[in-house]
Amino acid sequence: MEQTNKLPEKVKYDLKFAREIYSLENGSYIKQCMQCGMCAISCATRDIMDYSPRRLFNLIKLGKKDEVMQANTFWYCTSCCTCLVRCPRGVPLVDVMHDLKKYALDNGYGDYPQAAFYKAFWAEVAGRGKSFEGGITARYFLFRGLDEVLKYMALRDVGINMLKHRRLPLLPPKKVKDLGNLKKIIRKARELSGKEAR
Amino acid sequence: MKYSFYPGCSMEATAQANLKSTEAVAHALDLQLEEIPDWNCCGATVASGVVGDFTQQVMTGRNLAIAEPKGQDVVTGCSSCYLSLARTNKRFKEDEHFKAMANEALAAGGYQYNGTLRVRQFLEVVISDVGFERITKRIKRSLKGLKVAGYVGCQTVRAIPYEFDDPEYPVMFDRLIESMGAEATAFPMRTRCCGSSHALAGTDIVVDSIHRLFDSAAQGGAQVIVTPCPMCQMNLDAYQQRVNQLRGTNFNMPILFFTQLMAIAFDLPTDAWALKYNIVSPYAALAPYGVR
Numbered sequence A: 001m002e003q004t005n006k007l008p009e010k011v012k013y014d015l016k017f018a019r020e021i022y023s024l025e026n027g028s029y030i031k032q033c034m035q036c037g038m039c040a041i042s043c044a045t046r047d048i049m050d051y052s053p054r055r056l057f058n059l060i061k062l063g064k065k066d067e068v069m070q071a072n073t074f075w076y077c078t079s080c081c082t083c084l085v086r087c088p089r090g091v092p093l094v095d096v097m098h099d100l101k102k103y104a105l106d107n108g109y110g111d112y113p114q115a116a117f118y119k120a121f122w123a124e125v126a127g128r129g130k131s132f133e134g135g136i137t138a139r140y141f142l143f144r145g146l147d148e149v150l151k152y153m154a155l156r157d158v159g160i161n162m163l164k165h166r167r168l169p170l171l172p173p174k175k176v177k178d179l180g181n182l183k184k185i186i187r188k189a190r191e192l193s194g195k196e197a198r
Numbered sequence B: 001m002k003y004s005f006y007p008g009c010s011m012e013a014t015a016q017a018n019l020k021s022t023e024a025v026a027h028a029l030d031l032q033l034e035e036i037p038d039w040n041c042c043g044a045t046v047a048s049g050v051v052g053d054f055t056q057q058v059m060t061g062r063n064l065a066i067a068e069p070k071g072q073d074v075v076t077g078c079s080s081c082y083l084s085l086a087r088t089n090k091r092f093k094e095d096e097h098f099k100a101m102a103n104e105a106l107a108a109g110g111y112q113y114n115g116t117l118r119v120r121q122f123l124e125v126v127i128s129d130v131g132f133e134r135i136t137k138r139i140k141r142s143l144k145g146l147k148v149a150g151y152v153g154c155q156t157v158r159a160i161p162y163e164f165d166d167p168e169y170p171v172m173f174d175r176l177i178e179s180m181g182a183e184a185t186a187f188p189m190r191t192r193c194c195g196s197s198h199a200l201a202g203t204d205i206v207v208d209s210i211h212r213l214f215d216s217a218a219q220g221g222a223q224v225i226v227t228p229c230p231m232c233q234m235n236l237d238a239y240q241q242r243v244n245q246l247r248g249t250n251f252n253m254p255i256l257f258f259t260q261l262m263a264i265a266f267d268l269p270t271d272a273w274a275l276k277y278n279i280v281s282p283y284a285a286l287a288p289y290g291v292r
């Protein structure tokens, strides 16, 4: 009995955080979640997620910024859309996961390898207008450092096989010709979405 | 019939087999694929995580804006491109506020998209516009007895649910396999995720996901797996050996694009089969059908 009246010492409710997340592009959908658990039993990577999407949304409602932002949940989402088609409340979970990734990167929570991959991918697309496997891989290792390179030596067979079967072009694809205008579009879009978000 | 074709980045690199076989099959079926000039990356399932959905969708919208004057359906052979393009297109069609804002951004580069096009996955074009009957008539090489697991994957049927098949129990892909004269085997995991873009940053996720897929396909007695998706093809093909190393299994399952199997069934030139790009050799499984 006694225990239930006490809050564990470390609990810090930060409702500012919840409001911030609700104001992201797809953030307000989180309020629609009724905690039914359908996404949790559907998720392709639930077994290895710190919290299922359902639990993550609950933590957001409680304002638990650090728990949410340090969780692997949204980084481990594979965009398989299973939850998306099953959620009875129509929460577009994949899009919400995108928002959480972006928010994490913008706020300095980018420790997962996936975060480095995302940044590497975007750097290639922003610079060329097209993605290039070789460039993404190089940038990824640059972000992650030498330790990661060594870890990947175990995977060299995969790389060699890809090369042997001409699956890894060594040269990047041609840049988009109209790259200047594409960049202008992207800049404008980012500016507009920044305004809209709040 | 004419289409605006969006190849996507993977077709120029890891999935050249997809490009070669798709072009050849389209030609054999009288489908004209006209590449969208100067197209840019659709952002796949990754860009949104860095720049947000709006920016990615605007970027994707540039491709649709370029294609719009021709008025032809936009077709792509990549499930991830399909997801980006189709969902972006849907927003342009259904969300006036989004459309106005997106066009404000597109205008910065001199483009505009009115949302008049249809976006389609090549698999769906083959099924809906060509149809099983015409495909069966076109078969020149019998694949009778070949046991094929149809790996639909996730995004093809789930990007826009019920657009052309059930997102949980799709049946069209199996019917396509059977219209080619092969046997579609039981494959309960046919829409389960392959681990998608985690190949580099989350190898364990891919290994774990595809291990389950191989198990499921093998239990159904499959000799080959076919798929419409470049990501699925790459993960299953390139990481199969790794699964065997890590899990002590012995899988030796060729992973073909469905267009490769069609090119074989149509008896198109071997170039169109594009089998040299396959890492797990398909020759043993296909030898009884004269493929060498």
Ligand code: SF4
Binding pocket: A032, A033, A034, A035, A036, A037, A038, A039, A040, A053, A054, A057, A086, A087, A088, A089, A090, A091, A093
């Ligand atoms: S399926 Fe939808 S409503 Fe149910 S817990 Fe998940 S997000 Fe909430």
Ligand code: SF4
Binding pocket: A042, A043, A044, A045, A046, A053, A076, A077, A078, A079, A080, A081, A082, A083, A084, A093, A094, A097
């Ligand atoms: S889309 Fe992401 S969160 Fe949803 S089921 Fe797939 S992996 Fe899980």
